[in-house]
Amino acid sequence: MRVVAVAGAKGGVGKTAAAVNLAMVASAAGYRTLLWDLDPQGAATHCYRARARVKGGATRLLGGKRGLDSYIRSTDHVRLDLLPADPSFRVVDTVLSSRRWPDRVIRKLLRPLDRSYDVVILDCAPGLGIVTESVVAASDLVLVPVVPAPLSVRSLEQLQAFIDEHRPGLPLLAFLSMLDDRKVLHRQVVGQLQGDPRVALSAVPVSSAVERMGLEQVPAVLASPLNLAAVAYRRLWAEVEDRLDLDAPSGSVIDLTGLAEQADEPVRPDDTAPSGVV
C-alpha cells in the first residue's frame, strides 16, 4: 500500500480536484484505491455522491477503537472506496494534540489496511498544522498543486520547509494547477519552475470540466475523458505511479477514454485534446 497526500498551505488551488480525479484514474488503472477526505468541507465526499458524516466524528475515528474499515464506504466505481469527511474535522488539530504522539495517529490507523488497498489518497484541508504533520508521517509522496502566481510558488517552498522539518527526504511532487497559458504571468511562472525536479511535467489547465464536478458529482476524468484537464490528470497519475514503486495492479484496466462516447455531455471543442493525445 502506498499513501499519497494532496496537501499544501494554500486553499482553493485544486487539491480536491486532483485527489478526486487521481483516485478515479488509479482505480481504473487496476489499483484498489481508497480516497480519504480529511477536509471538513467534504468536497471530495460530495464529488463521489456520499454524505459527509462519520459516526462519532473525528474524536471516535481518530481514537482508533474501531478500525478505519468500519467507516469506509464503497463508491459507484469498481475498486474505489471512500472514507468520507465529517464536519468535526474542523477541530482535528485539537483532537490530535490531545494525543501522546499526534504525528503517528494517521499512520497507525492506516496500517491495518495495508492488504486491502494498493493506493490511499489523502485529500487534506489547506494549512500546515498538526494534522499535516500526521499526514506527512503517514505518506510516501506529497502532491502539491501550484497555481501559477508568485505567492503560490512561495507556498511550495513553505511545504518543502515543513517536510524538511518533519519528515526529511519525503518526496514531494508539485504540479501546475489551473494553468491558463494565454496569461503572461502564468507563462512566466512556468518558465521559473521549468527544470525543477520537484515539478511534474503534466500541468492541469483551467477547465470548465473540472468546475462542473461540483455540480455533476462525477470526476472530470469520467465525465469528460478527452478534456485537456482529464488528459493532464491521467498523465499526472503516470508520474505519481512512477515515483511510488507500486506492485503491478491486481485488477483489470478500465480505459477511461473508451468511455468518452458514452459521456453525458458532448466533448467541447475549446478544451479538448487533439486526437491521438491520451
Ligand SMILES: Nc1ncnc2c1ncn2[C@@H]1O[C@H](COP(=O)(O)OP(=O)(O)OP(=O)(O)O)[C@@H](O)[C@H]1O
Ligand atoms: N483545473 C481547474 N480548472 C477550473 N477550475 C478548477 C480547476 N481545479 C479546481 N478548480 C475549481 O477551483 C475551486 C477550488 O478547487 P479545489 O476545491 O480542488 O481546491 P482545494 O485546494 O481543494 O481547496 P481547499 O483548500 O478549499 O480544500 C473549485 O471551485 C474547483 O472547481
Ligand SMILES: [Mg+2]
Ligand atoms: Mg479541498
